[in-house]
Amino acid sequence: MKYAIVDIETTGDKPINFKVIEIAIILHDGKREIDRYSTLVNPEERISPFIARLTGIHDSDVANAPKFYEVAKEIVEFTAGAVFVAHNVSFDYGVIRREYRRLGYDFRLPHLCTVQTSRILLPGHKSYGLKNITKALNIPLNGHHRAINDTEATAKLFEMLYEKDESNELQTFIKKEINPKVLHPSLDLDKLDEIPNKTGIYRFYNDKNELIYIGKSIHIRTRVEQHLKNSKTKKALEMREVIADISYELTGSELIALLKESDEIKKHQPVYNRAQRTNLFTHGLYLHKDQRGYMNLVVKKNVPAGHPIMTFTSIQNGKKYLEFWQEEFQLCQRLCGLHTGASACFKYNIKECNGACIGEEDVEEYNKRVESLIDDLNFKGDSFLITDKGRNSGEYGFVLIKDGQYAGYGFIPRYQLARRKENFTKHLRKKKSNRDFQSIIKMQLHKNSKLDIHHLD
Known part of the structure; x- marks a missing residue:
């Protein structure tokens, strides 16, 4: 199989308007380089000052370079029959396709992303950006943000991936074109x-x-x-x-x-x-008292008249969270429906359950911990903002919890939130709460450590 390892530099306007100012291609068979092609390209428009500083490519450098339509045929012929490979392929492949579409040509090749492939075949790195992953792997990268230099580094990375691919997983990362x-x-x-x-x-x-x-x-x-x-x-x-x-x-x-x-x-x-x-919350966490007065929890299928404390997309999903809460609040496995049989639960036998399963623990003491869990699932009636990434680097996305209930979401400029927390109110899109929303928020807070909480007075 033949691979066309590609890197481009662009004018740096809005992504939809990007024009190529430099392209480099290394043809590869996975083990060695077969051929290479590179050229500056005259985009027929100004290069943004930011891109000029980043790449070192200025308007004067591309003034006498060929225009894209003048090299388009060469690129098609050079990459014919190859898999299009790039670090963050959706960017490079997308820009190239748009350039050809302006010429009335539908450029399509199967394509592979070395970012996604590296995450699977070379796990454990903090960052998979080209500069960071090549440094971590001791791959030379001189003159970053010049097409031929980045292509050479990507080619070396690809060789490592190809060699690492003992079970032929690489083929599964090649995205075939839509028919x-x-x-x-x-x-x-x-x-x-x-x-x-x-x-x-x-x-x-x-x-x-x-x-x-x-x-x-x-x-x-x-x-x-x-x-x-x-x-x-x-x-x-x-x-x-x-x-x-x-x-x-x-x-x-x-x-x-x-x-x-x-x-x-x-x-x-x-x-x-x-x-x-799978898109619906089909199961819920339900509460009932047994004949001895102990509060029992169970995950089961939702019914129209039911009143679940939390909801889940499946019984497996619900039990996974209930197992976590059972550990956190030191609840009894049997009273959480996680242990079958009339005998003491497994946790009691290893001295991690106080014996509610066999009536040894005081009912009131046990029920207090169940109530603490329920209170926790309802955010203890607190009011706070959860902030996350926004739609761009200049804003936060936020979710409002008011008196323990989901109250809406919005997007706020970062400087406004930093200046005064209450500025979120003019950006809030109000929503009515329900158990599914509460479940989504609780589960994301459990899963995503990057979410920040800002308590409101």
Whole structure:
């Protein structure tokens, strides 16, 4: 197999308007370099001052360079039959495709990202940016942000990945192009190229402009592409064939994306969300007192008249969290439905349960700890902001908890929040709380250590 390892430098305007100012390609077979190609490119517009400082490429450097249309045929011929490889391939591949689309040509190659592949085949590094990962692996990178230098470093990284790939996993990272013939004729694949690989929600519509599916992802474009290639089930095939339009909304914050997804699914009830039960909170955490007066907790399927303390997407998901809370609050396995049988629970036998399972612990003392858990799940009635990444580097995404209940979300400029916490109020999008929202927030606080909490007076 042949690989075209590519790096580009661009003008640095808005991503949709990026123009190539330099391109370098190294043809590779995985073990050695076969050939190389590089050139400056005249973008026919100004290079931003930031990019000029970053790359050292100025308008005067590209004034006499060939324009993209003058090298387009050479690039197509040079990369023919190869897999397009780049560090953060969605950027380089996306810019190249847009350049060709301006010329009326549909440039498509199977492609592979060395960032994603490195995370799997070379785990354990703090950062997988090209500068950091090459430094960690002792790969030379001189003149970072010049196309040929970055391409040479990426090629060395690719060689390491290729050598490390003993079980032929590399092939699974190659993304094949979407086949337009299996999609709805109204779906504009060019529109797909403009979807960023960032965190947010996405929506699918049929040819009557009816909303048929809502999803969330930390990599929206990759997830949408997976839908359009999915042929594993009858439902997936059916949905793929009726998607006529796609929209998306960035959130930056996964927490906000989860809340928006749940809210919009409840509001619109799209047909394919109803068909895929994993998007719904089907199970809950329920409380009852047994004949001895002990408070018992159990995860079970939700019923219309039920009043769960928390909700979950599956019984397995619910039991996983209940196991964690049982440990944290020193509850009895048997009284949490995590131990079957009439005898003492396993934790009692290893002296980690006070004996509520066999009536040894004082009922009132035990129930106090259950009540503490319930109070904790309701945020102890506190009011606070949870801040997370925003849609860009200049803002925070935030979620408001008021008196222990979810009250809405919003996006606020970082300087405003730093100046005064109460500034969030003018950016708040108010929402009514429910158990599903409470569950999402609680689970994300448990999973995501990067979320910050700001208590409100």
